[in-house]
Amino acid sequence: MSVVTNTTTIGAINAPSRRNTELMMMVFAIAISVFAYANVGLAMNGKLPSGMFGYGAGLILLGGVAHLVVRKFAPYADPLLLPLATLLNGLGLVLIWRLDQSPRLIRRAEIGYGAFSPDAPKQLLYSAIGVALFVAVLMVLKDHRILQRYTYISMAAALVLLVLPIFFPSVNGAKIWISLGPFSIQPGEFAKILIAIFFSGYLMVKRDALALASRRFMGLYLPRGRDLGPIITIWALSILILVFETDLGTSLLFFGLFVIMLYVATERTSWIVFGLLMSAAGAVGVASFERHVQSRVTAWKDPFACYTTDLSGACEQISNAIMSFGSGGTLGSGWGQGHSDLIGFAANADFILSTVGEELGLAGMMAVLLIYGLIVERGIRTALAARDPFGKLLAAGLSGAFAIQVFVVAGGVMGLIPLSGMTMPFLAYGGSSVLANWALIAILIRISDTARRPAPAPAPSTDAEMTQVVRP
Amino acid sequence: MNKPLRRIAIFCGVLIFALLARTNYLQYVQADELNTRKENRRVRIERYAHERGNIIVDGGKSITGSKETEDSDFKYKRVWKDGPMWAPVTGYSSQAFGATQLESIEDGILTGNDDQLFFNRTMSMFTGDEEQGGNIVTTLNSAAQTAAFKGLGNKKGAVAALDPQTGAILALASTPSYDPSTFAGNEEADTKAWQALLKDKDKPMINRALRETYPPGSTFKVVTAAAALENGLYTDIDADTDSPLPWRLPQSSKDLDNEGPIPCKNASLREALRYSCNTVFGKISDDLGNQKMIDEADKFGFNKEIFTPVRSNASVYPEDNRPQNAMAGIGQASNRATPLQMAMVASAVANDGKLMQPYMVAQRQTPDLDVIYNHEKEEFSRPLSAENAQKLQEMMETVVKTGTGTTAQIPGVTVGGKTGTAQHGLNNAEKPYAWFISYAKTDSGSPVAVAVVVEDSHADREAISGGGLAAPIAKAVMKAVIDSKK
Numbered sequence: 001m002s003v004v005t006n007t008t009t010i011g012a013i014n015a016p017s018r019r020n021t022e023l024m025m026m027v028f029a030i031a032i033s034v035f036a037y038a039n040v041g042l043a044m045n046g047k048l049p050s051g052m053f054g055y056g057a058g059l060i061l062l063g064g065v066a067h068l069v070v071r072k073f074a075p076y077a078d079p080l081l082l083p084l085a086t087l088l089n090g091l092g093l094v095l096i097w098r099l100d101q102s103p104r105l106i107r108r109a110e111i112g113y114g115a116f117s118p119d120a121p122k123q124l125l126y127s128a129i130g131v132a133l134f135v136a137v138l139m140v141l142k143d144h145r146i147l148q149r150y151t152y153i154s155m156a157a158a159l160v161l162l163v164l165p166i167f168f169p170s171v172n173g174a175k176i177w178i179s180l181g182p183f184s185i186q187p188g189e190f191a192k193i194l195i196a197i198f199f200s201g202y203l204m205v206k207r208d209a210l211a212l213a214s215r216r217f218m219g220l221y222l223p224r225g226r227d228l229g230p231i232i233t234i235w236a237l238s239i240l241i242l243v244f245e246t247d248l249g250t251s252l253l254f255f256g257l258f259v260i261m262l263y264v265a266t267e268r269t270s271w272i273v274f275g276l277l278m279s280a281a282g283a284v285g286v287a288s289f290e291r292h293v294q295s296r297v298t299a300w301k302d303p304f305a306c307y308t309t310d311l312s313g314a315c316e317q318i319s320n321a322i323m324s325f326g327s328g329g330t331l332g333s334g335w336g337q338g339h340s341d342l343i344g345f346a347a348n349a350d351f352i353l354s355t356v357g358e359e360l361g362l363a364g365m366m367a368v369l370l371i372y373g374l375i376v377e378r379g380i381r382t383a384l385a386a387r388d389p390f391g392k393l394l395a396a397g398l399s400g401a402f403a404i405q406v407f408v409v410a411g412g413v414m415g416l417i418p419l420s421g422m423t424m425p426f427l428a429y430g431g432s433s434v435l436a437n438w439a440l441i442a443i444l445i446r447i448s449d450t451a452r453r454p455a456p457a458p459a460p461s462t463d464a465e466m467t468q469v470v471r472p
Numbered sequence: 473m474n475k476p477l478r479r480i481a482i483f484c485g486v487l488i489f490a491l492l493a494r495t496n497y498l499q500y501v502q503a504d505e506l507n508t509r510k511e512n513r514r515v516r517i518e519r520y521a522h523e524r525g526n527i528i529v530d531g532g533k534s535i536t537g538s539k540e541t542e543d544s545d546f547k548y549k550r551v552w553k554d555g556p557m558w559a560p561v562t563g564y565s566s567q568a569f570g571a572t573q574l575e576s577i578e579d580g581i582l583t584g585n586d587d588q589l590f591f592n593r594t595m596s597m598f599t600g601d602e603e604q605g606g607n608i609v610t611t612l613n614s615a616a617q618t619a620a621f622k623g624l625g626n627k628k629g630a631v632a633a634l635d636p637q638t639g640a641i642l643a644l645a646s647t648p649s650y651d652p653s654t655f656a657g658n659e660e661a662d663t664k665a666w667q668a669l670l671k672d673k674d675k676p677m678i679n680r681a682l683r684e685t686y687p688p689g690s691t692f693k694v695v696t697a698a699a700a701l702e703n704g705l706y707t708d709i710d711a712d713t714d715s716p717l718p719w720r721l722p723q724s725s726k727d728l729d730n731e732g733p734i735p736c737k738n739a740s741l742r743e744a745l746r747y748s749c750n751t752v753f754g755k756i757s758d759d760l761g762n763q764k765m766i767d768e769a770d771k772f773g774f775n776k777e778i779f780t781p782v783r784s785n786a787s788v789y790p791e792d793n794r795p796q797n798a799m800a801g802i803g804q805a806s807n808r809a810t811p812l813q814m815a816m817v818a819s820a821v822a823n824d825g826k827l828m829q830p831y832m833v834a835q836r837q838t839p840d841l842d843v844i845y846n847h848e849k850e851e852f853s854r855p856l857s858a859e860n861a862q863k864l865q866e867m868m869e870t871v872v873k874t875g876t877g878t879t880a881q882i883p884g885v886t887v888g889g890k891t892g893t894a895q896h897g898l899n900n901a902e903k904p905y906a907w908f909i910s911y912a913k914t915d916s917g918s919p920v921a922v923a924v925v926v927e928d929s930h931a932d933r934e935a936i937s938g939g940g941l942a943a944p945i946a947k948a949v950m951k952a953v954i955d956s957k958k
Contacts, residue, residue, distance in 0.1 A: 263476050264473055264476045267475060307511050326512075329499055339514050357495065362499035370488070376488070383477050392477065393473075403487055404487070411491060411494070414491070
């Protein structure tokens with residue numbers, strides 16, 4: 001393949017930086033979001049929304065700053081990642097604002113909490129903090145390899161983050177929140193980045209031992225305990241914590257992350273087989289004692305069954321989500337003209353995709369899913385292009401985690417797999433999610449910048465050529 | 473590490489592809505099915521988003537309306553004028569509990585979503601007018617309906633009245649009734665009203681005129697007489713029949729009794745109907761046999777559901793053994809009929825043997841009152857030749873002039889009828905049903921045929937008779953129709 005040039009230490013000389021491409025796409029992404037905002041206002045209130053200028057200016061400011069920072073600090077970065085993330089974030093804001101206008105949700109909040117407060121302004125604030133984090137990561141992290149130094153600190157931090165929610169009260173059946181005064185964060189979102197850093201750092205060091213010094217057992221290559229031990233311990237610990245916190249989506253995400261990174265590091269297919277077997281065993285095991293999981297599996301098997309029995313409510317959310325996809329049809333009802341708010345609880349968080357499905361239709365859903373697909377594949381392309389194993393592993397882990405998260409949430413909402421509450425990256429309402437995902441994009445941009453940056457001129461010594469390690 | 477990375481890329485691609493396939497399946501393949509599911513609140517939100525069209529009687533008077541509500545989901549609520557009186561015609565349309573009868577069957581027109589209204593919808597989309605539903609013009613006559621409903625009063629029962637010449641349904645009453653307005657909304661009071669109605673022992677939500685089948689009792693002798701004439705068993709209605717008294721039920725050791733000492737021995741058909749002789753008609757049914765009786769009953773509409781378009785339960789004249797068939801010939805045993813069915817019997821006789829298809833939707837209109845459907849009268853069957861029908865008319869008119877049905881006489885109008893007192897319950901222990909079927913006739917043919925059943929009343933058992941309880945109601949309905957035609 002032609003990308004082979006990027007896997008040697010000698011990069012393509014004078015690769016185009018593509019910063020102007022990025023700028024063009026940013027303009028496009030922001031224009032679409034502002035147009036969508038105007039569209040919701042016209043559809044719901046018959047006039048352009050009063051906040052339109054402020055919203056547009058805010059998005060232009062955020063997008064502009066992000067773009068300028070990338071131009072300055074990561075000039076060779078992948079040109080697609082930032083515009084795609086901006087587009088999703090912008091559309092997410094419009095969707096949340098649209099759901100804020102729903103009289104049904106307003107009344108629901110007034111009955112349930114005594115008062116209704118709109119979520120869109122908070123999400124705009126979180127987005128601003130997210131972009132600030134993005135800028136900070138790019139400015140502080142001059143080279144992603146610095147993260148290698150924090151392998152074990154990342155591990156410790158991830159475990160602390162995962163354990164903390166146990167000491168806080170559970171919210172809606174899952175203990176995944178840390179509340180500090182008026183703020184609450186979902187540590188799982190940040191832990192996924194930290195765990196990816198730990199796995200990359202550890203596997204980079206141990207990958208040869210893991211791949212080569214292994215024993216054959218029942219047709220599978222099993223590594224020595226002292227190589228695999230630490231990583232399997234950390235992984236098992238995090239899964240256990242998440243299971244006790246009944247955060248099943250995130251435990252699935254961690255499991256997938258673990259298998260993907262081990263497979264990439266060792267290049268042994270047996271890990272995939274092993275991973276599939278373990279996940280099957282784990283799923284059956286958890287489902288046998290967790291009633292929470294059992295009810296979700298039942299609702300997944302037949303989303304409409306509980307209407308005929310006395311258990312309505314057990315599947316009402318998922319069946320309503322499926323009906324909103326159905327009523328969207330091919331072209332959708334149009335911004336602001338659907339009834340996706342019938343889902344009620346979590347309509348603008350876990351279930352935000354239903355609003356996309358109903359109001360933008362099949363066409364809009366395909367576009368949004370393809371945007372996610374593009375982000376993932378650009379991330380893996382970054383991994384392919386990265387020149388160092390740490391960068392490769394980290395980029396692969398982060399994009400893999402992103403892909404699994406999208407699949408688990410979207411698949412759950414659409415009834416493809418049982419539901420297991422997580423947020424749709426960038427689209428859904430939630431501060432932690434937006435912050436963590438902007439940080440994730442920043443790290444990917446940093447790795448892609450390092451990967452695509454032209455190599456310094458080769459040393460004049462002819463010996464240098466001969467000492468290269470060339471990998472297939 | 474690039475080989476596994478490429479595979480991971482493919483794996484992620486597969487995940488996204490699976491999502492794309494699923495969304496295509498949900499939003500393209502399954503969309504219609506999901507959109508019409510009864511659990512889908514959107515269906516109801518859409519139904520009540522616009523002002524619903526009206527159901528119209530007397531060719532222009534609306535008996536329904538729409539009221540704007542405070543509810544966030546449903547903008548309009550259905551209201552009815554004289555709800556209890558019209559409920560058996562309209563059915564209900566409740567935000568919380570669904571819809572029935574005309575409100576449900578004609579929902580497409582009433583909401584304006586029917587394909588026939590596509591042009592109107594498109595126009596209002598361009599002009600920006602609010603969408604509106606079309607109207608359903610019924611054949612109902614409010615004077616007749618009022619007479620029927622008032623006549624039944626606090627008694628349990630039903631009335632069905634038809635125009636014999638067209639089949640148009642003129643009145644359809646059922647008591648005790650309910651007011652659909654009490655549970656049309658989506659509030660707590662609506663739920664309470666609904667549950668109270670469900671619990672009510674008198675079952676006010678049953679449409680007795682169409683959905684309840686009763687033993688027709690002696691009113692069925694009109695059908696038996698028709699079978700005798702049509703099959704040539706007897707041709708002269710004033711000639712003696714071959715009817716011994718007492719007459720023993722075939723294959724039985726039991727005599728069939730008459731109600732009191734009435735002259736039934738070898739009585740002519742006319743006299744037998746006038747006095748309501750069980751022995752004569754039981755024997756006719758037995759002489760003809762089960763199959764011929766079924767054939768004649770079928771021609772009158774028995775053993776078949778009838779759609780007006782609201783469904784009417786099938787009345788039954790079953791296959792049976794000899795003694796049961798003889799009993800069925802006098803409207804007992806497992807012979808059962810709806811009030812609509814018995815009104816059809818009277819109307820076929822009144823219309824010289826031609827039975828018209830009963831209907832209650834005369835027109836469907838667009839919101840702009842353009843007519844998009846007009847009912848054309850349609851023949852249902854010919855249970856009698858014109859000659860035999862006229863013979864039967866003479867017999868039925870004798871019943872009203874000098875027989876059991878004198879209470880239905882209307883001065884200056886020819887009225888034919890037949891009373892019935894149907895026994896039911898184990899060993900006939902329960903209060904009998906009082907029946908009366910009749911028609912009125914003027915110079916231009918018959919404008920109305922009516923069937924009345926009174927299921928339960930506060931009268932003593934001995935006082936219950938078709939002539940006493942049911943005939944005055946039939947008379948009032950017939951009079952109302954004739955007066956409204958003047």
